[in-house]
Amino acid sequence: MRLPRRRPLLVAVPLCALAVLAARPADGEGDGPHAPGHGPEAGISAQVARLYEEAAAATRKYEEGRRQADRQRTEVRRLEQLLDRERREAEALRDDLGRIARSQYRSGGGLPLTAHMILADDPEKVMRGQRALWKASLTLDTAIERNARAEARLALNEAKADKAWKALEKRNKELTELRSGIERKLETARWQLQGQADVSVAAGSCRGAARLEQSETAFTKSWVTPVETYVLSASYGSGGALWASRHTGQDFAVPIGTPVRSVGAGKVVKVSCGGAFGIEVVVEHAGGYYTQYAHLAAVAVDQGERVSPGQWIGQSGTSGNSTGPHLHFEVRVTPEMGSAVDPVQWLAQRGLPL
Structure with a gap:
């Protein structure tokens, strides 16, 4: 068969x-x-x-809502990946600063800069070290500030995306219920049509x-x-x-x-x-x-x-x-x-x- x-x-x-x-x-x-x-x-x-027109329109809106939700979800994931990368960069900078601070402390970094210069054999070397430390601190501060702005931007975007996602889910649920209601009406209409056909067949007319x-x-x-x-x-x-x-x-x-x-x-x-x-x-x-x-x-x-x-x-x-x-x-x-x-x-x- x-x-x-x-x-x-x-x-x-x-x-x-x-x-x-x-x-x-x-x-x-x-x-x-x-x-x-x-x-x-x-x-x-x-x-x-x-009903056919309404069902077709509801289907189109439902599918478009799903596509919008997928695009929104993709954007949120992209932002999350960006934030994770920036967080890793900031953590690396903090580690570098910690190493610099520990090295400075072991070499007497707790003394005032003037005392360092008086006691040092090479005051210029001390100044270069301090400038390097200052630059490192400035770099880290800048990175931290940039990361803070990124986190704030991401939080805002996540909130917007979450709100949009919930709105889309609500609309899709409403469209699904609307479509189901139309389909139920259509099913009833189809069997009404079949009922008329059965009457015609029974009458042979x-x-x-x-x-x-x-x-x-x-x-x-x-x-x-x-x-x-x-x-x-x-x-x-x-x-x-x-x-x-x-x-x-x-x-x-x-x-x-x-x-x-x-x-x-x-x-x-x-x-x-x-x-x-x-x-x-x-x-x-x-x-x-x-x-x-x-x-x-x-x-x-x-x-x-x-x-x-x-x-x-x-x-x-x-x-x-x-x-x-x-x-x-x-x-x-x-x-x-x-x-x-x-x-x-x-x-x-x-x-x-x-």
Whole structure:
């Protein structure tokens, strides 16, 4: 059995947040065109979009606060190293002064300078010694003064850094709590969306297309993966109790509400709700291939609509015969099941190794 391969979930919560959109039921049933959603669900959509923006902003502020804290901590350590060096230099100077003082005492340094000059055989030598001692004392005094200024400066900087660090920690804690609160609201919204999907599947009637406010994207390639970030789960051809024979697609484990993208340019030939696949979309591409996106929580396109590579066509969910949130992705040579080919190889041939 092939182990699941992973891709990093970089922006799972904010991305899912943007995608938790829903729409009112359409008047028609089956696989026909759907009217864009509006009504009470539009308010939920606006709330989710706002929560997404708040979560993204909180995340950016949180990360910037962490970076500022790291820079501040680095500066404090630099100052501490500087102080340690200056303290060692001052201690060395004090040792030198002690040696000079002891030497002077043993040679009669306790006598007044005049007595030294009278008793000495070489008064000039005494004067040179005194000048040397004076210079040494002056050097030490200067070093001690410089060290005192450095200690005062460091103490001030440490106090500032400590205050800044505590402020950053407080802000980061507040941002973490804010982000957690947003995520809890998003989780609730996602399951509300799934609840609406389950109602549609049970009724066999799709809701109207929930038009997602997708940001401008400039895909330079003709083909993209059906979801941006994911964990691969059940693979094509694998066996299991959920399938009559073998698994006919590739599953992408993603949270409910994750935007699902058309892998390439094409035309939506089927939007259906009900049955084992739950809510599904089928897109026809050039070359006689069709891609299916199943177990959705909502659709964002209408049957007959033209789509471009990377365009959001729905939100992932766990509708139909599904044991957990994921996207079931198939590649077929006809619009209907039973004509599937290996989607992993098909994507790899188009420059998209999973």
